[in-house]
Amino acid sequence: MPNAKLMQGNEACTLGALAAGLDFYAGYPITPSTEIAELCAEELPKIGGKFIQMEDEIGSIAAIIGASLTGRKTMTATSGPGFSLMQENIGYAGITEVPIVIINVQRVGPSTGQPTSLAQGDVMQARWGTHGDHPVVVLAPGNVKECFELTVKAFNIAEDLRVPVIVLTDEVIGHMREKVVLPEPGSLKISKRKAPTNPAGYKPYEADLDGGVPLMAAFGQGYRYHVTGLFHDETGFPSNKSDVTDRMLRRLMRKVEKAEPQMRDYFEESAHDCEILVVAFGSSAMSSLSAVRQARAQGIKAGLFRPKTIWPFPEETLRAYAAKAKRVIVPEMNLGQIALEVERVIRNGAPVERLGKVNGELFKPEEILSVIMGGKQ
Amino acid sequence: MRTEFRLSGSGGQGLLLAGIVLAEAAIIEDKNAVQTQSYGPEARGGASKAEVVISDTDIDYPKATDPDFLLALTAEAYKSYGPCMGKGLIIVDSSVPLSDDIKARTVSVPILKTASDDLGKKVVANIVALGVLGGISGVVSLPTMELAVKNRVPKGTEDLNLSALRKGFELAKSAKI
Numbered sequence: 001m002p003n004a005k006l007m008q009g010n011e012a013c014t015l016g017a018l019a020a021g022l023d024f025y026a027g028y029p030i031t032p033s034t035e036i037a038e039l040c041a042e043e044l045p046k047i048g049g050k051f052i053q054m055e056d057e058i059g060s061i062a063a064i065i066g067a068s069l070t071g072r073k074t075m076t077a078t079s080g081p082g083f084s085l086m087q088e089n090i091g092y093a094g095i096t097e098v099p100i101v102i103i104n105v106q107r108v109g110p111s112t113g114q115p116t117s118l119a120q121g122d123v124m125q126a127r128w129g130t131h132g133d134h135p136v137v138v139l140a141p142g143n144v145k146e147c148f149e150l151t152v153k154a155f156n157i158a159e160d161l162r163v164p165v166i167v168l169t170d171e172v173i174g175h176m177r178e179k180v181v182l183p184e185p186g187s188l189k190i191s192k193r194k195a196p197t198n199p200a201g202y203k204p205y206e207a208d209l210d211g212g213v214p215l216m217a218a219f220g221q222g223y224r225y226h227v228t229g230l231f232h233d234e235t236g237f238p239s240n241k242s243d244v245t246d247r248m249l250r251r252l253m254r255k256v257e258k259a260e261p262q263m264r265d266y267f268e269e270s271a272h273d274c275e276i277l278v279v280a281f282g283s284s285a286m287s288s289l290s291a292v293r294q295a296r297a298q299g300i301k302a303g304l305f306r307p308k309t310i311w312p313f314p315e316e317t318l319r320a321y322a323a324k325a326k327r328v329i330v331p332e333m334n335l336g337q338i339a340l341e342v343e344r345v346i347r348n349g350a351p352v353e354r355l356g357k358v359n360g361e362l363f364k365p366e367e368i369l370s371v372i373m374g375g376k377q
Numbered sequence: 378m379r380t381e382f383r384l385s386g387s388g389g390q391g392l393l394l395a396g397i398v399l400a401e402a403a404i405i406e407d408k409n410a411v412q413t414q415s416y417g418p419e420a421r422g423g424a425s426k427a428e429v430v431i432s433d434t435d436i437d438y439p440k441a442t443d444p445d446f447l448l449a450l451t452a453e454a455y456k457s458y459g460p461c462m463g464k465g466l467i468i469v470d471s472s473v474p475l476s477d478d479i480k481a482r483t484v485s486v487p488i489l490k491t492a493s494d495d496l497g498k499k500v501v502a503n504i505v506a507l508g509v510l511g512g513i514s515g516v517v518s519l520p521t522m523e524l525a526v527k528n529r530v531p532k533g534t535e536d537l538n539l540s541a542l543r544k545g546f547e548l549a550k551s552a553k554i
Contacts, residue, residue, distance in 0.1 A: 006401045006410065116416055176439050177397060177412040179404050290438035365438050 004181050009147045009174040010035035010077075013103050013167060014043070015182065016151030017075050020190055022101075023049035024072040026063035028056050028082060031115040032171040033105035036077035057082035061089040061102070068098045069227065071218030073155060077103040080122060081112060083129070090164050091130035092229045094252065097205070097214060099158035099193060101151070103167045105174040106333075108360045117360030118171040120282055123337035126166050127311045133249060135256045137165045138311035140281045142267060144178035150265075150308060156191040157263060161255050162213050168310065170333065172283040172362050199223045205248075206234040212255055256312060265308035266317055270296055274303030276372055277325040277350070279318065279342050281307050283362055284331045290365035295372045302372050310338065315345040322346045331355040331368050379432040380516050381441035381465075384506070385458050386450030388416060388425040391503030394529065396427030398507055402517040402525035403431040411439040424453060431516055446514055447481075448506055449473065450488065459483075466554065468509060484513070484552045491544050501541035504530075508545015513554065519546055 007015075014036050017025075025040040037053070044051045050067070054060040057078055064074035078086065083104045093100050106122050108114035122129075126138045137157050139150040147169060154165040196202050196215040204225040205214050217223035230238035231245045239245070267285075270292060271277060280288040285306040295302035305321050307314050322328055328350045330339040335356040343352045355371055357363055382399065384392040393414055400410035414427045428441045445465045449455035452473045459467055462481035469475070471487040486509055492502035504526060511522045523539055530538045 004404050004407075006397065006404055006412065172413065172439070175414060177400060178436075178439070179400075179409055179411075286438055293437060362440060364440075364442060366442075 004179050006177045007144055007180045008035060008177045009141070009144045009169060010105065011039060012144045012147035012180060013077070013151045013169065013174075014039040016148035017101065017155065018043055018047075019148070019185060019188055020152045020155035021073040021192075022075050022155070023047065024064065024067040024074040025050070025076065026052040026054050026060045026067070026074070027076045027078065028054050028060050030079045030082050032107055032174050033077040033079050033103065035174070036103060036105075057085040058089065061086040061093075061100070064100050065089060065093050065096070065098050068100055069219050071221070073099075073159070075101040075103065075155075077105065079105050079107045079115075080109040080119075083122060083125065087125075087129040090136065091132060091134050093164040094130070094134040094136060095229055095231070096227050097162035097216070097252070098164075099162050099216075100164050101154045101158055101167065102164065103151070103169065106168065106170040108358070114360050116171070118283060118333055118362055119358065119360065120170055120284065120333035121337070121358075122168065123310065123332075123334065124340075126168050133253060135161070135163045135252045136311060137161070137163055137256060137263065137309070138168050139165065139265070140168045140308055140310045141173055142282060142285045142306055142308065143173070144176065145180045146308065147173065148180070148182060152188055152190070153265070156189065157259070159191040159193045160213070161259055162193060162216060163256060168282070170283050196223070203234040204236045205232060207251055212251060212258070260312045260314075263309050263312070264314045264317065266314050267304075267306040267308065268321060269293075269304045270301075271303035271305050271321045273301060274321075274325060275301040276327045276329065277303050277305060277322050278329045278331065278368065278372070279305045279307075279338070280331050281310055281338060284333055287363035287365050288331055288368050291368035291372060294365060294369050300372060313341050313345065318342065318345050319349075322349050325350045327351065327353060329353045329355055329368070329371055331357070331363055331371075333357055333362070379430060379434075379436070380446075380514065381444045382429040382431075382446045382448070382510060382514070383441050383444040383458060384427045384429070384448045384510075385454035386425055386448075387453070390425065390450055391500065392425055392448075392450070392506070393427045395503040395507040395510075396429045398504075398522075398525045398529050399429045399510065399517070400431070401528065402511070402522045403429075405521050405524060406517055408433055409436050411436050413439050424457060426454075426458070446510060448510060450502065450506065455479070466513070468513065482554070484554050486548050486552050488545075488548070491548060492541065495544060496537065496541055498537060501537060504538045504541035505545040505548070508542040509549045509552070510545075511542075512546040512549025513552060519543070
């Protein structure tokens with residue numbers, strides 16, 4: 001096969017970022033994400049980009065927000081402990097509408113936890129880790145190729161909607177090496193934030209009529225404007241007015257809600273006619289797929305639904321696949337996070353069986369198969 | 378057909394690299410391959426495990442479930458992973474004393490000794506082991522494996538590593554399975 005290469009998930013995320021136009025990376029290395037920083041340090045100087053190792057993760061996300069305001073495409077990568085430190089500035093990027101991409105290669109937590117082992121415990125943190133209602137998009141690759149594809153997609157969404165986008169991978173997806181054929185560079189759709197054309201009368205937070213996302217001027221290009229984490233009006237200056245606050249927060253949230261159908265991304269196998277639906281994302285979906293295939297081979301009508309966009313959650317699609325299911329099983333490497341969302345989405349449908357695992361070792365397919373076959377956990 | 382390999386030993390023995398080369402050799406022959414690993418926080422010492430799954434078809438689950446081949450270069454690795462071997466073959470370094478409690482088919486091969494005595498460099502034990510695995514499993518040919526080794530090892534060490542690989546294939550031929 002031409003151009004087939006054995007590639008690691010973390011490497012594929014980095015190459016995806018570079019293909020999407022990454023030209024500024026700031027980070028603080030942490031297992032199991034370190035390969036991303038290493039490869040960025042190698043590659044960015046070659047294309048005139050910048051790599052900075054910061055003092056910590058708070059500094060890292062602050063640096064990529066600042067660099068993004070100057071027109072750069074920026075990213076950082078981390079794992080649980082660093083992701084926790086980044087939370088405050090995720091909210092800042094949300095309210096100031098600064099496009100950034102964060103890759104979180106999950107490991108066992110809480111706290112320092114188990115640095116070299118697998119977990120998927122940051123599902124809710126990725127959505128709700130910072131305070132207040134806030135816009136955020138979270139994508140979850142299920143294999144190495146998707147690490148590339150979804151990182152490209154993350155940059156495009158960040159640029160189109162001016163939101164922080166999180167690529168949520170894990171120790172297994174990040175470290176495993178798989179045969180991958182990458183798309184030709186010219187074949188990718190690459191977005192760039194819409195920019196104003198005239199500094200005169202520029203209102204940095206005025207919703208563009210087309211899509212509701214304000215036009216973004218790069219600092220240093222002749223535009224002078226104010227950026228603040230306080231609620232602000234269209235000029236960018238703080239406002240205490242209740243109607244301004246209400247209007248702004250609703251607009252921020254609506255940007256993402258409105259774009260959900262276009263962003264929605266998932267994989268399914270044998271889900272269209274299944275009686276037992278397995279819902280899983282990331283590495284647990286690999287074990288789930290194997291289990292579903294083995295069940296099918298034994299004549300059991302099992303199917304897999306694997307969301308790739310997990311926030312916003314593709315509820316309409318899940319509801320359709322779950323409509324005929326008699327049972328819904330949710331294996332995940334935590335004690336029930338995406339399961340909460342599945343329960344909410346299909347609340348009047350089949351009962352949801354949570355299958356949580358937190359010992360740092362990926363599900364074996366037979367652990368899921370035995371639940372499909374009616375065995376108790 | 379799905380073939381599963383588990384390469385185990387201690388950190389620093391280069392088993393991860395051996396796993397990567399095995400997977401890359403399979404890709405050269407147009408097969409599918411996935412390589413995974415588990416490791417402790419230590420960079421040297423500690424138990425280390427790399428796994429490679431090679432298949433003609435799509436690989437859904439990336440880890441070994443019932444390995445066809447277990448390579449164990451240390452007594453600790455042999456004792457950790459030997460007992461859970463089922464249908465597969467254990468390839469153990471001849472320095473490791475065999476245990477009656479480990480029932481799977483086992484072949485003892487002087488991998489570490491070949492690297493240090495015949496080749497004069499114990500650091501190439503991983504490539505000798507790779508040759509043994511390639512020769513015994515037959516999953517990829519020697520010429521393909523040679524190409525994969527050349528693509529991966531540091532410049533200037535190609536000849537040494539290729540000799541190590543060929544030694545491994547020879548050991549595989551004379552191994553009593």
